[in-house]
Amino acid sequence: MNAIILSDGKVVPNLDPGDRGLAYGDGVFETLLVNKALPAWWDRHWNRLLRGTTSLGIPAPSEVAVRRACATLMKAEPGACVLKIICTRGAGGRGYRPPAAATPTVVVSTHPAPDPVGPVDLRWCQTPWAIQPRLAGIKHLNRLEQVLARAEWDDPEIFDGIVRDTEDRVVSATSANLFALVGGRWLTPRLDRCGIAGIVRGWLLDEVPEAAQADLSAVEVSHAEALFLCNAVRGILPVRRLGLREWPLHPAVTALRRKLAIANPAFVFEES
Amino acid sequence: MNAIILSDGKVVPNLDPGDRGLAYGDGVFETLLVNKALPAWWDRHWNRLLRGTTSLGIPAPSEVAVRRACATLMKAEPGACVLKIICTRGAGGRGYRPPAAATPTVVVSTHPAPDPVGPVDLRWCQTPWAIQPRLAGIKHLNRLEQVLARAEWDDPEIFDGIVRDTEDRVVSATSANLFALVGGRWLTPRLDRCGIAGIVRGWLLDEVPEAAQADLSAVEVSHAEALFLCNAVRGILPVRRLGLREWPLHPAVTALRRKLAIANPAFVFEES
Numbered sequence: 001m002n003a004i005i006l007s008d009g010k011v012v013p014n015l016d017p018g019d020r021g022l023a024y025g026d027g028v029f030e031t032l033l034v035n036k037a038l039p040a041w042w043d044r045h046w047n048r049l050l051r052g053t054t055s056l057g058i059p060a061p062s063e064v065a066v067r068r069a070c071a072t073l074m075k076a077e078p079g080a081c082v083l084k085i086i087c088t089r090g091a092g093g094r095g096y097r098p099p100a101a102a103t104p105t106v107v108v109s110t111h112p113a114p115d116p117v118g119p120v121d122l123r124w125c126q127t128p129w130a131i132q133p134r135l136a137g138i139k140h141l142n143r144l145e146q147v148l149a150r151a152e153w154d155d156p157e158i159f160d161g162i163v164r165d166t167e168d169r170v171v172s173a174t175s176a177n178l179f180a181l182v183g184g185r186w187l188t189p190r191l192d193r194c195g196i197a198g199i200v201r202g203w204l205l206d207e208v209p210e211a212a213q214a215d216l217s218a219v220e221v222s223h224a225e226a227l228f229l230c231n232a233v234r235g236i237l238p239v240r241r242l243g244l245r246e247w248p249l250h251p252a253v254t255a256l257r258r259k260l261a262i263a264n265p266a267f268v269f270e271e272s
Numbered sequence: 273m274n275a276i277i278l279s280d281g282k283v284v285p286n287l288d289p290g291d292r293g294l295a296y297g298d299g300v301f302e303t304l305l306v307n308k309a310l311p312a313w314w315d316r317h318w319n320r321l322l323r324g325t326t327s328l329g330i331p332a333p334s335e336v337a338v339r340r341a342c343a344t345l346m347k348a349e350p351g352a353c354v355l356k357i358i359c360t361r362g363a364g365g366r367g368y369r370p371p372a373a374a375t376p377t378v379v380v381s382t383h384p385a386p387d388p389v390g391p392v393d394l395r396w397c398q399t400p401w402a403i404q405p406r407l408a409g410i411k412h413l414n415r416l417e418q419v420l421a422r423a424e425w426d427d428p429e430i431f432d433g434i435v436r437d438t439e440d441r442v443v444s445a446t447s448a449n450l451f452a453l454v455g456g457r458w459l460t461p462r463l464d465r466c467g468i469a470g471i472v473r474g475w476l477l478d479e480v481p482e483a484a485q486a487d488l489s490a491v492e493v494s495h496a497e498a499l500f501l502c503n504a505v506r507g508i509l510p511v512r513r514l515g516l517r518e519w520p521l522h523p524a525v526t527a528l529r530r531k532l533a534i535a536n537p538a539f540v541f542e543e544s
Contacts, residue, residue, distance in 0.1 A: 003289040014286040015294070017275040017379045022287070023360065023532075024415035056416070057423060086294065089419075095447055096422040107289045130466075131438055132401035135416060136350030142338060142414035143296035143368060144328070144407060150368040151329055166403055194402075248411055 002073050009065035013096035016123065021088030024096065025141035027105075028052035029051045032083040033113070033233045033266050037074040039083055041232065043069075044199045048072035049087060053104070058089045061104045069108040074258070080113035082233055086141065115234065118248055119147045119240035120159035122173065123151040124218065124272075129194045137197040142154050145168060150174045160229060162221065164195050170216040176231040177201040179211065180224035186211040187224075195228060200230035203263070208256065226250035235260055235267035273297070274345050275381040279362065281337035291377050293360030296368065296411035298522035299377075300324035304355040305385070305505045305538050308320045309346040310355035311355055312338075312538035313504065316471045321359060324410045328363045332535035341380040341434065354505055358413070386505065388541070391512035391521055392431035394501075398488065400438045401466045409469040419515035421448045432501060434493065434514060437466050442488045448503040449473040453524060458483040459496075469505065472532070479535070480528065488542040507532055507539035 005012050005224050020026035029183065030049050031044045032039040039045070050060055069111035070083055086107040093099035127149040135142070160173040170189050172178050177198040179188045186204070190213045191197050204211045226247055238253045242245060254271065277284050294299035302321050304311040311317070323334055365371035365451040399421040407414070415424050425515050430447040442461050449470040451460045458476070462485045463469045476483045483538055493499065498519055499511035510525045512518060526543065534541045 005289060015289050016531070017277060017287055017381060018273050019294070020419075022294045022302070022360075023413070024419050025413055026416060026419050031293070056420070062514070088294075096418040098419060106295070109289060126403075127406055130404035130407075132400075132402035132417065134399055134420060135402075139294070140416055141297055142416045144298060144412055144414045145375050145404065146368040147370060148293075148328070149298050166437050190283050201456060228456050 001109045001110050002076060003072070003107055004069040004073060005067055006061070006069055006105045006106040006108070009062040011069070014093040015105070015107065018091040019084060019088055020090065020093065020106060021141055025143070026056070027058065027086060027088030027141045028056070028139055029084060029086045029141060030139065031233055032085070032103065034074055034083045034110070035266045036079070036271070037071070039070065040264050042198055044202065045232070048139065048199065049085065053087060055138055056089070057098060058085040058087065059102055059104055061087050063107050066106055066108065067144070069182060073108060073110045077110050077205070082111040082113055084109045084111060090216065099251055117159060117237065119238040120229065121157055121241040123153060123158050123161045124154055124243050125161035125163045125174065127152060127163065129163050130172055131165055131167065131193045133193055136194050137191045139196050146174050164218060170218060170221050171195040173229050174235065176229035176237070177229050178221070179204065179230065180216060180221050181225050181226040181250065182220060184210065187216060189216050190214065198230060199225045199232040200235060200260070201250065203260070204230065204256070207259070207263070227255055228253050228256070273381045273383050273501040275379055276345060276377040278333070278337055278342040278380070280375045281334040283341070283444055284466060287377070287379065288363040290360060290363040291360055292365065293377060293413055297415070297417055298328070298370070298414045299330065299360030300328070300411055301356060301413060302411065304357070306346055306349065306353045306382070307538045308350070308353045309343070311342065311346070312536050314345040315469055316474065317504070320411065320471065321357065323379040324412060327360060327410055328361070328412065329370060330359065331374055331376055333359050333378050337376055338380065341378070345380060345382045349382050353536070354383040354385055356381045356383060387440070389431060389509065391510040392501065392538045393427060393429055394511055395430050395433045396515050397433035397435045397446065399425055399435065401422060401443050403437055403439060403465040405465055406464050407482050409463045411462065411468045418446050426487060436490060442490055442493050443467040445501050448501035448506065448509070450489060450493070451476065451500050452493050454492060454496050454520065456482065459474060459488060461488050462486065470502060471504040472507060475532070475535070476502065476528070479531070498525055500525050500528070507541065
């Protein structure tokens with residue numbers, strides 16, 4: 001990966017080992033798909049980042065400085081790549097107490113774009129996610145639960161796992177949101193108790209009249225007419241298998257993928 | 273702060289901006305009190321660090337290399353200081369998935385020892401801590417809940433705040449464990465749902481026959497005969513006030529402080 005580190009909007013050579021992002025996961029991040037130096041949905045990502053920093057009481061980083069760092073890195077990536085933006089509260093403060101005047105650190109980095117995949121096979125994860133309304137929805141840096149859930153399997157045939165919360169409601173995959181077609185509606189778990197409110201999930205809830213948030217049990221998900229995953233790097237991914245249940249490719253999923261590709265050409269896909 | 277960074281046991285000049293400690297809080301830490309280049313309770317701290325890395329599936333760092341880095345830093349601190357050891361899973365892995373062969377990163381740093389304090393005043397925190405048995409007790413790097421709880425007050429008269437979990441059981445202070453004298457026994461909250469199992473708490477449970485773990489409500493804590501906080505930097509701190517309740521200094525707390533100072537001279541205190 002190539003990376004640029006900013007402190008208070010200025011490029012610095014290294015990460016301060018006293019940064020609160022390392023010490024406490026005291027920050028947020030965004031992962032964007034880039035095509036020909038154009039990041040998909042910059043505004044949606046930047047606005048979510050600001051909602052996260054505001055919620056944690058971290059001063060907003062300079063958008064101009066972050067955009068400049070992103071542009072520098074993207075110049076070296078003529079094709080598709082993934083752009084990651086981490087924003088922390090910066091160094092300092094005694095212990096957990098946030099410093100009165102924090103100076104945010106931003107780490108921008110580029111990574112190879114993932115290879116395209118067809119309909120994906122999923123498993124049920126055993127690691128439950130904790131219920132913490134104060135942090136729910138935010139893409140913050142406290143991600144040990146995701147790491148533990150993702151560490152549950154090695155089988156390369158399994159693309160991702162579906163996670164439930166400690167009260168057994170379905171939340172999402174470890175790295176994508178989940179939609180289930182139930183009675184003609186596209187239901188996605190509410191994320192006011194845990195989970196990350198993804199960018200494509202937000203677009204779908206805004207743009208698809210039959211999409212809605214709901215509480216979903218594992219049984220309801222297993223009995224859905226169709227499932228798909230979505231995130232800002234992969235777009236929409238049809239689900240072929242979850243545990244023992246299998247689904248043929250549903251035309252309603254393909255229709256949503258087409259709608260997404262029209263709204264955002266970064267998500268054009270090859271129809272098989 | 274002075275810091276030394278180790279990757280796979282060797283000193284490196286800088287922290288990799290792709291380190292999973294920053295990306296996901298994928299690691300653990302220890303905070304030790306040092307007096308005249310002697311860290312208090314090294315073995316207890318090192319063993320807890322190893323329990324944490326084992327629990328997260330992070331390879332154990334080299335104790336020899338970490339001790340050497342600590343010794344180098346402590347040489348520059350002739351009096352008392354605080355030594356912090358962070359151990360992360362290191363850089364790499366695609367997304368949340370841990371790399372098959374991780375190379376741990378260790379960041380060792382020294383910080384000024386805090387000024388001594390007398391009996392302390394506490395508040396009740398509003399931020400609840402989430403219930404996550406898979407991570408409970410471990411001193412891992414996902415500490416946004418502590419940061420949010422500690423950000424609730426600015427009043428320098430308030431030393432720390434007492435936190436409850438999302439099911440309203442008392443857990444601890446934001447940066448110390450809590451003991452309550454109830455019916456002649458020293459009860460401390462069980463930490464199998466959330467919280468950090470502190471080193472002094474562990475010593476007390478091992479060495480004090482009347483100390484035990486229990487579920488404690490806010491009412492039970494408020495009605496206790498005495499309270500104290502404990503952590504590995506402060507030792508035992510008598511509580512003078514919690515919310516509206518006040519306590520005179522209880523001789524049983526002073527007796528425990530003396531016992532601790534005999535077991536570990538780093539915790540000698542001035543009796544007033």
